[in-house]
Amino acid sequence: MLTIGAERKEDIPSIREINLQAFGQEDEALLVERLRNSPSFIPQLSLVAYENGRAVGHAMFTHLKIDAGSGSIPALGLAPVAVLPAYQNQGMGRALIERGINDSREMGHEIVIVVGHPEYYPRFGFKPARAAGLECLFPVPDEAFMVLELTVDALDGISGTVVYPPEFHPCDFSPPKADQS
Numbered sequence: 001m002l003t004i005g006a007e008r009k010e011d012i013p014s015i016r017e018i019n020l021q022a023f024g025q026e027d028e029a030l031l032v033e034r035l036r037n038s039p040s041f042i043p044q045l046s047l048v049a050y051e052n053g054r055a056v057g058h059a060m061f062t063h064l065k066i067d068a069g070s071g072s073i074p075a076l077g078l079a080p081v082a083v084l085p086a087y088q089n090q091g092m093g094r095a096l097i098e099r100g101i102n103d104s105r106e107m108g109h110e111i112v113i114v115v116g117h118p119e120y121y122p123r124f125g126f127k128p129a130r131a132a133g134l135e136c137l138f139p140v141p142d143e144a145f146m147v148l149e150l151t152v153d154a155l156d157g158i159s160g161t162v163v164y165p166p167e168f169h170p171c172d173f174s175p176p177k178a179d180q181s
């Protein structure tokens with residue numbers, strides 16, 4: 001039986017393992033850990049899929065901003081989404097994302113951004129973000145950069161740049177200033 005719930009402390013090792021196995025590398029597991037310890041974290045929107053009580057999938061929605069020039073507009077970023085390889089293509093990803101979208105809407109959020117598989121996310125209503133007037137700070141193909149409006153016309157009159165929090169850019173750093181003494 002499949003159930004979805006917000007992550008619990010005891011799920012943390014499983015979430016790491018799910019991301020490691022799904023992506024075959026450590027980057028996304030580390031991203032989850034950085035986000036969990038950041039102001040962008042939303043505990044109710046770090047969602048775990050349990051199959052007969054075992055954690056097998058994970059999806060995370062966190063705060064980000066759209067820099068619209070005249071001000072910044074709050075939005076959510078969906079990343080990462082991961083399902084253990086043995087459980088993929090059985091609806092776990094769909095269940096996690098649909099639950100996250102519904103919960104986000106109920107919490108009053110209006111816009112979700114995703115950078116991901118262009119064949120997968122449109123089924124949830126995501127559409128190309130550049131065509132909707134958004135830009136991304138890092139290079140990303142048009143078709144992979146997508147946005148979902150959680151309320152009717154949430155993007156009306158909005159254009160700007162999606163600003164992912166620094167947790168997404170672990171390698172960006174400014175070298176220490178040379179000692180001028």
Ligand SMILES: CC(C)(COP(=O)(O)OP(=O)(O)OC[C@H]1O[C@@H](n2cnc3c(N)ncnc32)[C@H](O)[C@@H]1OP(=O)(O)O)[C@@H](O)C(=O)NCCC(=O)NCCS
Binds near residue numbers: 080083088090095117
């Ligand atoms: C992508 C992922 C989260 C989807 O979860 P899932 O539980 O396997 O997917 P669902 O059962 O909800 O949906 C199955 C559909 O997803 C599609 N899908 C699965 N992996 C995909 C991928 N890497 N790219 C594009 N589509 C993919 C399947 O083709 C299937 O499509 P169909 O319904 O048209 O036949 C999961 O496969 C996964 O963890 N992949 C590895 C990590 C990853 O790529 N994460 C997403 C980063 S954007």
